[in-house]
Amino acid sequence: MEAVQPDESQAITEHPQGIADKLENDEFAYLKHDGFSSEAFKIEIKNLPKHYGYAELKKLIIKTLTLNACKIKIPKQNSSFVFVCLRSDEDRTKALDALNGYKWRGNVLKAVPANPIKDPLIRKRKNEDIEDDASRTKQIKTAVESSEPLGNVPYEEQLVMKQQIIDDVLKHFKVELRRAIRFQGKFKMSEYLNPTFEMLPIVPSPQTSGYRNKCEFSIGRDASGEIQVGSRVGSYQSGSIYVESTDGFKMSPQKMKDAANIFKKFVAKSELDVFSPVTCEGYFRQLTIRLHNDDKEMMLIVGIHPQKMTEIEKEKLQNDLVKFFTEEDGKCLNVTSLYYEEIEKRQSGQQGNVIKHLYGSTHVHDFIHGLKFRISPTSFFQGNTKAAEKLYQEIINFAGITPSTTVLDVCCGTGTIGLCCSKLSKKVYGMEIIPQAIEDAKHNAQVNDIKNSYFAVGNADDLITTMIKQANVNDDENIVAIVDPPRAGLSTKSIQQLRNSKKIQRLVYVSCSPKQAIKNFIDLCKNSTKTMKGVPFEPKIVRAVDMFPNTNHCELVVMFERKKVEEPKEDVEENNEVTTEENADGQE
Structure with a gap:
């Protein structure tokens, strides 16, 4: 890195204008602020294994090695090196001692001190040598141009453009799925290599302006x-x-x-x-x-x-x-x-x-759908209420709910999706990490006189399997999982639990960022492994719903079903061996 360590002896005046003047020339002055001081105690971890996840790395650093890290920066997916910011010089020394020579997944790690980055704002201003603030904004898009890039495009044309965006995302999904299966080295199940599904036309928003709630x-x-x-x-x-x-x-x-x-x-x-x-x-x-x-x-x-x-x-x-x-x-x-x-x-x-x-x-x-929903200041609620009516109807249609169906509402927010499904289903089980949202969900069930819904606070990683067991469905019944996660999607652990539960024969995935959801789609559909033991899912029906007129974004709803095939023999044997070892360990 080109950055150099800041001179700690340089003091910054406490007056705001003095700080601003100093910042015009000092690319490291930001380190004096409490919110960014950790950048001064950064390390670089080298020689990481080829394939690892952010969650795995975070667990190693924070839980296994108990390091006081406040930020982990991965330059790109599966990078062989990462940067970690610590809270003090003492914490950095501890991290260097713990990581140097530590063997993780077959690789011996190496850790070295890393320099803080230069302030990007000051660096850019220096590079551009701009004389005044007004001229600097000429190169920047206006707020409207940035937030509503399709604002001047007729709405019918917007829908055509968004449909094409979704088509491109799904093509990329197919390519990445084939690549993932080839990486696994299993070619017997050729039908996996070219997934086919029904693509329904995009659902327009009933309101195209003033729709944000x-x-x-x-x-x-x-x-x-x-x-x-x-x-x-x-x-x-x-x-x-x-x-x-x-x-x-x-x-x-x-x-x-x-x-x-x-x-x-x-x-x-x-x-x-x-x-x-x-x-x-x-x-x-x-x-x-x-x-x-x-x-x-x-x-x-x-x-x-x-x-x-x-x-x-x-x-x-x-x-x-x-x-x-x-x-x-x-x-x-x-x-x-x-x-x-x-x-x-x-x-x-x-x-x-x-x-x-x-x-x-x-x-x-x-x-929504005749039900009244209470919304707290921090709770998630769909940003376009009238389009949410359309979205939820598509979810219900895709889910194929019957009176014997149990609905598993993953990332349920204030319970809107699950409660809209409740009148058609046997039971609804919802989970959400925000406590206030779950309070709202329970209140919403009570206000609407819905008695077959159950909601719990917690991370989906910890609750999916637990709530499936709690549902205790009969042999002739099944569970439909409805997943509406944050933009980044579900963690690998949550996908594993959904894959490994044989009671889930159908899954409806709702994504506000389809490109980021591709990894989840692949994990649901790729061949069975030791961790993804269940029979894979396959996409059956796909439809976009325009929740965000005048922007490039829309919601994507995908209905997955379990493949009607036997698991590959080699995988079954692998899984049996693992189960035997686990049982032997348990008996010991």
Whole structure:
């Protein structure tokens, strides 16, 4: 790496403008901020094995070797080297001692100190030698161009473009599946090499503008230095730290844009400055708006970077917020729920930010398929309510639910999918890692008088097998798994549990990022192995649902079924041997 260690003797003035001036010339000044200091205690781990997963590496570093790592950076998939950031010089020394010479999966690891990277914003500004801030933005797309790249394309043409994107993703899936099977070295089951499935036409969104029920607005300054509550232009990496108004956005309802502009008045009048990603100074950082129940219910979540604010100062700010939205300029918005949130760099083990209810109802509500759903500030809920009706109907159609079907709702959020399936099924079992979402799911079941649903808090890795056993389905019954994971998809461990459960004969996978879901698709469909012991799935029906008009994105729904074939004989023997060894170990 070209970076050099920063001179620790160089001090930075505490005044924000002084820090900004210093940053214009010092590519390592950011290390003085608490949120980034770990970059100064970085190591490089070399000679990693050819095939490993991020989860495996994280387990080795944090659980097995008990190293106090706060960040793991893998340059590319299955890279032979990675970078790990520690929290102190003492932690770095411990890591070097533990990793050097450690044998992992047949490879002897080597660890060396690594230099911190240069600040990308300062480096870019130096390289471009730009004279003023205004000229810098000419090379950056506007907020609207970045967020709504199809905003000027007729909607029918948007659907054609998205259908082509999905077609390309599925072609790539076929190629990668063939490659994975060849890597396994098993060619007997030739029907795996060219999966065929029915491709249904894309489902359009009933609403193409003003459809978003949740938006997160950044708070900062535009190129002229004026305060804005809107959308970040570009990125820190690209050299842009500006915020633009979202008045020109099509996806945000007018009431949301009005709320952002009215809140800007509060920020402008406040003695507290807006947050700056350059100096890590300032307080106002983000405004989240939820708008539900046909725009009748509005929740605002004001995100603050508290720094060293005292409790008295925080309380004053919170009281000022309530007064603004109940007695002053913000009163016209008829805000039904107001929250205060503290946004700081998360500590190890911390799952969420500090959030406090200030005024009004603690929740907002919406309706899908005739059911009423309660939504908490941190709970996931589909961002396009009217299109969600269409999406859930496709899921129900693909699932083929009967009165004897048990539904396993993986990553259930507030229980929307599972509860919409409940009236057609025998039982519904849902799991979600966010505790508040599960509270909402249980409440939603109660409010809608649904008594055949069960929800649990926890990671899917730990709950899938447990909940399948808890379901205790009869021999003549089966389980339909419905998977709606975050953008990155499910972990390998979760896919293993779904593969290995013989009771699951059908699986409906819902993805908001089909390209990233390909790995999960391949793991579901490739030949059996010692870890993926179950008979593989195969895709049967595929359909895209446009949840995000004016963007390049859409949801993809894929229905998988178990292949109606025997497992390869060689794999059965392998699995029997493993089982025998496990039994022998258990008896000992």
